[in-house]
Amino acid sequence: MPIDSVEIKLERKGVDISPDYNIILRGDGTVLYEGINNVAIKGNVESKISKDDFISILSDFKKHGFFSYNDRYPVINSDGRPYNILSISIPSDGNEKSKSVVFYHNDNNAPSGLKEISDKIDRVVNSSRWIDDTKDFEKQVDSVIKDTDYKPKSISYKPKINIPVKIVALFVIAIVIVGSISFLFMSGFFTNDNSSNDDAIDYDPIYYNFPDISSFEKGEEVNLNYILGNVTHNNQTRIKSNIYVKKNGDILKNYYDEFNSNESRSLYNLNFSFTIDDSWDEGSYQIYFDINDEIADNNIIKTLDFNVTRVSPKILVLTTASNIRKYKDYDVKTFFDASDPVFVYLEYTGINTTNNNILSDIFLEINVTSDNKVYYSNTTYKTIVKNNTHAWWFMTNESWPVDKIYSVEIDLLDRNTGLSVSDITYFYIE
Secondary structure, three states, rough: OHHHHHHEEEEEEEOOOOOOEEEEEEEOOHHHHHHHHOOOOOEEEEOOOOOOOOOOOHHHHHOOOOOOOOOOOOOOOOOOEEEEEEEEEEEEEEEEEEEEEOOOOOOOOOOOHHHHHHHHHHHHOOOHHHHHOOOHHHHHHHHHHHHOOOOOOOOOOOOOOOOOOOHHHHHHHHHHHHHHHHHHHHHHHHOOOOOOOOOOOOOEEEEOOOOOOOOOOOOEEEEEEEEOOOOOEEEEEEEEEEEEEEEEEEEEEEEEEEEEOOOOOOOOEEEEEEEEOOOOOEEEEEEEEEEEOOOOOOEEEEEEEEEEEOOOOOOEEEEEEEEEOOOEEEOOEEEEEEOOOOEEEEEEEEEOOOOOOOOOOEEEEEEEEOOEEEEEEEEEEOOOOOOOOEEEEEEEEOOOOOOOEEEEEEEEEOOOOEEEEEEEEEEEEE
């Protein structure tokens, strides 16, 4: 697989005054910029980056597990909000492996890798020179000014105002009278009680960002965040929150939070997390929110349902290395010379280990290819698994073409359960 055939695309979909532009990167270092709206340069510009920079960006897709991401990370109230599309296309054995992910740039619920990769693309290609040249313009102006003897004059302007003293006095007295009457009304002097206008308003809580959850596997961490609006009454806030995680009515987790404030706040934010361990059975669970606004004497109750499922097979780490000394002790390497040894390190989960006195029966296969040609292939069986890891090494030689990307494809099969998992990584021969 030649590196020139790999393509990466970043689309910044701006609205209003936000920049709207596209960047395409190709394996030969070509950069194609398209300015659409709210940018310094509209239209098409072609540029170049080094092959090392391209490989570095490509490696980040692997490092962050890009192909495991959802296709879309939606947000609440997305209308009129800028969003991004990050895509990659990698030919593999005559087939194209591609993926696109839609996400909102400042969405904390989206994987951080999406922001890191997209920001790195902007940084490596120096897209700011096309998007916003204001800083460069300011530098040019500063340079011109420094080369001249120009010194701005300080001008003091004092307007002359001729207003009769009697008019000024009457105006001041009117302000004092109006202010005094307003104060008496606000303090409740002309009412039968001392309740404030804020408390008289019908309480209408506004919810933001209650999570949309569905299912989790054992070992996963569940992160919950909700924001409650309209919590301040006369600059007073008293909120009590109880969160319960239940299964069949039994409480498994409980979280209590109490918040008091004498400052004006429009929102109340709470974060809560828990980990699903091996003691959790598969099945349906419920998260029960009981939020009490004590000042308004309002109870807000909300429930969320989710499922706990068995752990599906996953490859946690798949990388090429220069050396593997022992479990979790290896030197990552993606660039090799011809005749170098290439080590492949693998960590996985969800594939059976020795259990109930039944030996594991795991089948593993590795294939190293480029341009539809197989350069290395091997299979092995494992009956005793200690660390859920495996490692191979193989020698390249002078017959392996240089300036090529090689794909390393891994297939695992647990023959006891029928579960299988595959993954792919890449290295480059210089």
